[in-house]
Amino acid sequence: MQLTLEFGGGLELLCDSVKIHKVSVEPQNGAEMLTMKDLLTWVRTNLIKERPEMFMKGDTVRPGVLVLVNDCDWELSGQLNTTLEDKDVVVFISTLHGG
Amino acid sequence: MEEEAKAKPRNPSGPRLCCVCNTRRAALKRPKTLDQICRECFYEVFEEEIHQVIVENQLFSPGERIAIGASGGKGEHGLLSINLYFCSVEDSTVLAYVLSTLNRRHHYGLDLFLLSVDEGITGYRDDSLETVKRNEIQYGLPLKVVSYKDLYGWTMDEIVKMIGLKNNCTFCGVFRRQALDRGAAMLKVDKVATGHNADDIAETVLLNILRGDIARLGRCTAITTGEDGPIPRCKPFKHLFSKCISRFCSGVHQGFGKNKVVSSLTIRNCGLQKPRAILDIIKSGEDFRISTSTKMPEQGTCERCGYISSQAIDRATKVIIPGWKWCKACVLLEGLNKGLPKMGIGRSRGLNNDRKDAKGNDNAAKSIESKQCGTLDF
Known part of the structure; x- marks a missing residue:
């Protein structure tokens, strides 16, 4: 399925300074739905070029990274369990920056 | 993006509605109250909350000249010489936007200025200076940039060449704090407003406890500091979470600066697990009473x-x-x-x-x- 991923607030530096990525991601291991958990694993493997620890901690994003699924805070949609659909827009913004 | 979002609610039992207007779909949870609200209401609540803080604390008086510190030092340096002493460009961008909006809306009668510091670090400040210059045009606020080169005769790059990679943050921190004051003096402003948020202040409280710095612990939580000095500083975002500011910024305009130095303390973990913990830390910082017999540094x-x-x-x-x-x-x-x-x-x-x-x-x-x-x- 086609997804638009946006990285902001400095996170784009971890993926070659490209802010917007149009990607195609399929559900893993024969599962029917793609969840945010799967997407994060995919992003870490395929998009993050350096310092993955700046993006993820354990199996979720690092504290201080804001995640929006279709412009809605993922806290409202179930965080890692959020299921994604075709043409969804997922935005990652780091709320931590220096001066 | 917006239409798509509206057409596809994530929640199978139907979209959750904003608890303020009850008509639009909730887009975020406010860390402070855990209320679920929509974007439009969030902007409104956000701006009004700052207005309340400004009014209640009498941060500004009509006719005052105010500099918005686009990189504001907390006047700290030394032990942990990392950039968390300075509010981010993003926070000050939001501050510039909100202050100019509120100034017009509520007739504060303030003369606003943008004040930024150029440390002379190749590839680091360029981006955020661009952001500040954009703000100058966008909000119609006059901008003053003071550079280390002009003030001290040294850029940070030259300093690093001289002293190496260790300890250079000490120079940057000390110089930046003073540069902001000097810039404010050049602009002849009455006050400097910085974009420090609740997360920043909670960090400072913990740092000052760890350092045993009683003098700073006593004043770091105050919303206005340096009232006895020539140019007081105030922090209108004192009660706001950095997360809310980021969210506000991401919605209003995409004016992010990118910064390579990313720093954090356990505070972010605290904030994630229990957002109120940040406010609780500030509260305990405020409630510290220092015995009158304690010897304070001059x-x-x-x-x-x-x-x-x-x-x-x-x-x-x-x-x-x-x-x-x-x-x-x-x-x-x-x-x-x-x-x-x-x-x-x-x-x-x-x-x-x-x-x-x-x-x-x-x-x-x-x-x-x-x-x-x-x-x-x-």
């Missing part, structure tokens, strides 16, 4: 530049120049100009000598201080 005026800073007189310099009382920036600058860059680095101030356990703490302090700013554990 605040002084530098004999060289005459500048009042939050820095106590540096006793270390007595060894080098007997009888002279200089501010930290002058000591560091003198060191650079004389080719003795290590002058003024390290902690040998009076307060530590009063403590029995000072030695142990000093060692701990040094081991942290000697780390470069990019290598602290995230």
